[in-house]
Amino acid sequence: MSLSATYLARRDQMFPTLSPDDLVRMRRFGEPASFAAGESIVRAGEVSPGLIVVVSGKVEVTQDAGGGQRETIVVHGPGSFSGELAQLSDRPSLVTAEAIEPVDAVVIPSRRLRDLMVQEASLGERVMRALILRRVGLLESGGSGPIIIGPQDSVDVLRLQGFLARSGHPHRILDAETDSCARTLVDRFHVGRHYLPIVLCPNGKLLLNPGERELARCLGLVKPMDASKLYDVAIVGAGPAGLAAAVYAASEGLSVIVLDCRAFGGQAGASARIENYLGFPTGISGMALMARAYNQAQKFGVEMAIPDEAEHLSIATDDTGRHYCLRTSDDEAIHARAVIVASGARYRRLDMANLAQFEGSSVHYWASPLEARLCAGQEVALVGAGNSAGQAAVFLASHVKTVWLLVRGASLDASMSHYLVERIMAQPNIKVLTETTVTALEGQEGNLEVLRWCNRAGEETARPIRHLFLFIGADPNTDWLARSDITLDGKGFIQTGSRAGQERHPLETSLSGVFAIGDVRSGSVKRVATAVGEGAQVVAALHACLAKDDRHPSMPQATRMV
Helix, strand or coil: CCCCHHHHHCHHHHCCCCCHHHHHHHHCCCEEEEECCCCEEECCCCECCCEEEEEECCEEEEEEEECCEEEEEEEECCCCEECCHHHHCCCECCCEEEECCCEEEEEECHHHHHHHHHHCHHHHHHHHHHHHHHHHHHHHHCCCCCEEECCCCCHHHHHHHHHHHHCCCCCEEECCCCCHHHHHHHHHCCCCHHHCCEEECCCCCEEECCCHHHHHHHHCCCCCCCCCCEEEEEEECCCHHHHHHHHHHHHCCCCEEEECCCCCCHHHHHCCCECCCCCCCCCECHHHHHHHHHHHHHHCCCEEECCCCEEEEEEEEECCEEEEEEEECCCCEEEEEEEEECCCEEECCCCCCCCHHHECCCEECCCCHHHHHHCCCCEEEEECCCHHHHHHHHHHHCCCCEEEEECCCCCCCCCCCHHHHHHHHHCCCEEEECCEEEEEEEEECCEEEEEEEEECCCCEEEECCCCEEECCCEEECCHHHCCCCCCECCCCCECCHHHHCCCCCCCECCCCCEEECHHHECCCCCCHHHHHHHHHHHHHHHHHHHHHHHCCCCCCCCCCCC
């Protein structure tokens, strides 16, 4: 296993050497510590004591290279620091760090590391850039994180791989049929083939075909909730609207927790390239944009519970007063003075009886590099006519033989941005079929083999297509609010402001202190920029709501973050 291109090209930014003045400034955020030669500072799978700033001595950082071997990433000397994004959020380390000679250091715990980011802007910027680049290097090298063992084309392998990729978490895939290390691990743990895939977590725990939440808990991505803690605001949904609200609220001193049932990014994270977002003239992938927002939120101390699903919202009253309670799918309770609903929408599915058997392996709602690798050089079909469909079609066209773009309407112009229409028409391997609908999916054992579609004239076509992409819109994700007394419109979107039936802030629902932003809100403009704007706008209303509550003794006081 070799180190990634990022390690080689941006090494100076990944591993900067701090000046004596920088060390003085960092000391006030940490505590002195000493480590003997050969002493383990942190092991992969364990929570690190924090950012380790080396004053004297040397620290070797290694990652798993397979076969019981370890690969050296870097040796930190005086003026260097050990850590990556895991240390920003107090999560288990992805690498192992060991003192290879006596070390004097300053240990900065996660909460104080966030203080450093805010209070020492210039120094904090350099540290943050290094942490992000180190995570990128780990993602590229594939030598850290959990190991997924199973058939490469298994639906569950793809499911777990997709979850970790969307979560920005390093991992490795070993094919149980062709990889000798994989076979050795399967035999060592006496795992029957019918239990595959298995996941070996960095802490040594073995999981048998886990769900996403089970895997997230094993990796330390989700921690048990503190039912006694009262947050200023709980945000449901980690798409662009929810993450924007989290960044602005936390940067202004509010205590914030964010929940999402899948991964951060929402539908925006599925966009292969966003080219009309202000400030990115060359475009940016939706995942890259959302990853920046996710890291930015953590920088300001936002707590993330992802994946964790909100299932019920209710009003709670105790000796501290009246507040809101979110009950999660794991039957945990989150208490907050206010709630922002940014739960977005669920992908629409084709109305076909056998669709479910192909989902995950052959039917996709996301066009990322993972899916592109699965269908490289093949013919694929994509259903949809919006911007997300256009971005996905252009992205896939650079990886596959042909993209059959199936459009129910008479043209793309009514629903897709002009620049995307032009780009699609310029791609010789994108074939646009208007007034066309899918009529049948044929295949076996979860693998699509033939796709049939029909045009307006009644002419049916059958093509040997193994991968179908669906970008046909979404329905509001509001089922979990069914018993919360929040007013919805006829299509299930949340009504706010005057539409909620009372005098309310434009983003406030019929329930005082509960706000709705982004795609889940009735009448919202379905654009990333609009969602981010609403995320910023709602924080002003949130401040007013909390200030009003502060004037009433019956409402609990917020615990402010330092």
